[in-house]
Amino acid sequence: MNQPPRTPEQIRRSRNRVLGLALAGFVILVFFVSIARIKAGIG
Amino acid sequence: MADDRDMEQALTQPLPADWRDLLALTKPRVMSLVIFTGLCGLLAAPGQINPVLGFTAILCIAMGAGGAAALNQWWEADIDAGMKRTAGRPLPQGRLDRTTARDFAGVLCAASVFLMGLAIGWLAAGILAISIVYYAVVYTIWLKPRTPQNIVIGGGAGAFPPLIGWVAVTGDITLMPVLLFTIIFIWTPPHFWALSLFVKSDYAKVGIPMLPVVAGERVTRHQILIYSLVLLPISVLPWWIGGAGAIYGVSATVLSLLFLALALRVGLRQRQTDDDAMKPEKQLFAYSVLYLFALFAALVADHYLMLQVA
Numbered sequence: 532m533n534q535p536p537r538t539p540e541q542i543r544r545s546r547n548r549v550l551g552l553a554l555a556g557f558v559i560l561v562f563f564v565s566i567a568r569i570k571a572g573i574g
Numbered sequence: 575m576a577d578d579r580d581m582e583q584a585l586t587q588p589l590p591a592d593w594r595d596l597l598a599l600t601k602p603r604v605m606s607l608v609i610f611t612g613l614c615g616l617l618a619a620p621g622q623i624n625p626v627l628g629f630t631a632i633l634c635i636a637m638g639a640g641g642a643a644a645l646n647q648w649w650e651a652d653i654d655a656g657m658k659r660t661a662g663r664p665l666p667q668g669r670l671d672r673t674t675a676r677d678f679a680g681v682l683c684a685a686s687v688f689l690m691g692l693a694i695g696w697l698a699a700g701i702l703a704i705s706i707v708y709y710a711v712v713y714t715i716w717l718k719p720r721t722p723q724n725i726v727i728g729g730g731a732g733a734f735p736p737l738i739g740w741v742a743v744t745g746d747i748t749l750m751p752v753l754l755f756t757i758i759f760i761w762t763p764p765h766f767w768a769l770s771l772f773v774k775s776d777y778a779k780v781g782i783p784m785l786p787v788v789a790g791e792r793v794t795r796h797q798i799l800i801y802s803l804v805l806l807p808i809s810v811l812p813w814w815i816g817g818a819g820a821i822y823g824v825s826a827t828v829l830s831l832l833f834l835a836l837a838l839r840v841g842l843r844q845r846q847t848d849d850d851a852m853k854p855e856k857q858l859f860a861y862s863v864l865y866l867f868a869l870f871a872a873l874v875a876d877h878y879l880m881l882q883v884a
Binding site for chain 1: 590591592593596624625626627630633685689692693
């Protein structure tokens with residue numbers, strides 16, 4: 532089934548959502564890395 | 575009326591980059607092998623790593639490899655446009671502008687090295703940075719357009735992941751991770767030259783001096799054979815030095831002998847006609863990918879089985 536072509540605004544919004552989620556994931560990961568380093572006694 | 579203006583504006587302006595195009599810049603298929611070998615290096619290393627830190631190390635290796643691949647596509651956009659195999663990529667297709675690609679690549683590379691340094695240590699981060707520069711600058715910009723030995727020297731870039739994975743756990747460089755590096759280093763030329771034999775005309779068209787284009791098919795076939803011969807003892811070395819057990823040793827011997835058998839077919843063959851299907855070359859290329867997956871999987875399996883026995 533052919534989907535209608537997406538508008539530039541839809542493409543931009545979808546890309547920004549993915550990049551935003553990736554950035555949020557990155558920040559959360561840094562947070563967990565800090566905890567993991569403390570637990571592993573690396574400091 | 576306003577709708578017409580919006581539509582006209584949309585048609586005249588270039589489309590914004592889609593996230594799938596950004597993902598395609600990172601060469602996900604190549605990245606899968608990078609992630610796998612990096613993970614195997616991490617799992618086969620002596621010692622333990624916190625799972626969150628282990629995951630972060632692999633993520634950093636993937637991000638670094640993706641960033642380097644994006645830099646490669648940013649630099650080679652014009653060359654890619656002239657080759658059938660790469661003409662469909664986002665940059666030659668105009669689905670992405672070069673500045674976006676460059677900035678995306680830069681952010682990925684910087685973030686990967688920074689996070690690796692923070693999470694794991696600056697030795698692993700330093701090796702990751704070297705591997706990115708090696709691929710993006712030494713191979714892509716310097717060697718690839720200049721010499722038919724580009725794959726031999728530049729191929730080292732793909733050999734770093736298991737070394738980084740290993741160093742992430744142990745914190746130092748010993749003989750075993752260097753051997754893992756060497757295996758991929760020696761594996762790369764026959765793997766890539768098998769491919770370049772059946773896409774030779776593509777490389778010739780854009781002026782990239784790949785070995786089959788510059789030295790001819792006969793020399794390339796002999797070189798494939800020589801590197802495959804060297805790969806056999808190199809792949810078994812981790813067993814000989816006691817860094818891996820019999821499971822790895824037997825697997826490496828069988829896998830490398832099969833590699834050599836396929837390389838022999840390619841090495842001793844001559845192209846029959848211009849429209850030769852190049853089946854042995856395609857088989858060697860496909861097997862070479864499977865070979866690396868299987869060899870590193872055997873290394874990890876061996877490591878965990880030896881731990882259970884001990």
